[in-house]
Amino acid sequence: MFSPVESRRLYRQVADQIRLMIASGELAVGQRLPAERELAEQLSVSRPTLREALIVLEVEGLVNIRMGSGIYVVRRHAANAGASDREPVEGPFELLQARAIIECAIAEEAAGCAKPEGVALLDEALMRMSGGVHEASTVLAADRAFHTGIAAIVGNATLMRVTGEMFDMRMTPYFAKLASHFEGPTTWRSALVEHQAIRNAIAAGDAAGARAAMRVHLTMSQKRFSESFGEEFSGEEERGRNTRPAKVTDKT
Numbered sequence: 058m059f060s061p062v063e064s065r066r067l068y069r070q071v072a073d074q075i076r077l078m079i080a081s082g083e084l085a086v087g088q089r090l091p092a093e094r095e096l097a098e099q100l101s102v103s104r105p106t107l108r109e110a111l112i113v114l115e116v117e118g119l120v121n122i123r124m125g126s127g128i129y130v131v132r133r134h135a136a137n138a139g140a141s142d143r144e145p146v147e148g149p150f151e152l153l154q155a156r157a158i159i160e161c162a163i164a165e166e167a168a169g170c171a172k173p174e175g176v177a178l179l180d181e182a183l184m185r186m187s188g189g190v191h192e193a194s195t196v197l198a199a200d201r202a203f204h205t206g207i208a209a210i211v212g213n214a215t216l217m218r219v220t221g222e223m224f225d226m227r228m229t230p231y232f233a234k235l236a237s238h239f240e241g242p243t244t245w246r247s248a249l250v251e252h253q254a255i256r257n258a259i260a261a262g263d264a265a266g267a268r269a270a271m272r273v274h275l276t277m278s279q280k281r282f283s284e285s286f287g288e289e290f291s292g293e294e295e296r297g298r299n300t301r302p303a304k305v306t307d308k309t
Contacts, residue, residue, distance in 0.1 A: 068109035068148045071102055075110060079119055079130055090120070090128040105283050109148040112235045124238060149227070149235060149282050156223050157275040160204065163220065165268040167210040168259045175210035176260045182206055183252055190245040193236070200224075203252055207259065235282060244281050251277060 078084045090096060097107045111128055114120045121131045167175070182203035189195030201224045208216040226232075251274035258266035 067102065068106045069113065071100055071106060071110035072113040074100060075114060076119065084130050086130050086132055088130050090130070092127075105150055106148075108283070109150070112231060116230050116234050122238060149232065150279055152223065152226055153275055153279045153282070157272060159216075159223070160207070160220065160275065161268045161271045163208050163211060163216055164255060164259065164271040165264045167207045168262055168264040168267040170212070171210050171259050171262065175206070176256065178206045178209065179203055179256045179259070183249065183256060186245070186249055186252065190242045190249070193240070196245050197228075200248070200252075203256075207255070210259070239281050247277065247281075248274070 075084070075090075084090065091099065093104055093107060097104045100107065102110075111120060111122060115122050118131065121129045123129065182199045186196050186199035186203065189199060201221065204224055205217055205221045208220040227236075251270070254270040255267060255274060258270050
């Protein structure tokens with residue numbers, strides 16, 4: 058059984074395993090890695106954990122993820138060597154889980170004390186997000202302003218700081234690489250609809266609705282980051298992708 062620290066670092070352990078397979082020649086330069094499902098089963102981990110590990114290796118320059126084609130071993134780029142050592146230990150799914158626990162409670166609290174000026178700040182962030190769906194930096198800044206704006210409604214400086222720090226954990230090469238595969242105008246428009254539902258519940262003083270809307274948003278965010286790399290979906294997987302968020306199934 059993994060300890061909490063070992064579980065938190067599981068995706069890095071998986072990256073180490075694949076790195077050794079490459080170093081030993083078991084996986085040669087130019088070779089396509091086994092299909093995601095097959096490799097996850099071989100390493101006894103969930104597919105989301107495998108995806109996190111593969112992003113680490115892509116940032117390092119050891120693999121190239123070609124959406125719809127597969128993951129290929131490439132020559133390591135010296136400029137990227139050791140890049141993952143500067144990344145946070147936590148992976149995106151653990152971060153989103155933490156955000157859900159904390160920000161759902163913040164949204165619920167905000168709904169109970171929201172004033173017009175606080176809601177106006179959320180509206181301003183939503184307007185900027187709406188106009189910036191084709192520019193990642195613009196929409197990310199507006200997204201951050203929206204989430205910290207909810208904490209500002211509560212009026213607690215610690216919650217504002219923690220919310221901002223959690224959001225900023227994604228502003229790294231690792232998360233940028235992950236987002237490059239899965240984020241774009243379509244996903245940002247979906248996120249905008251989810252943000253609007255949160256705003257409406259807070260403005261209406263609906264605490265339970267605000268909590269639920271935030272939960273939906275962060276669950277859908279996890280789902281967007283859980284899409285499959287480099288494989289065509291089977292009919293069963295395609296149905297699952299459209300109807301439910303992916304679940305982490307690692308056994309501890």
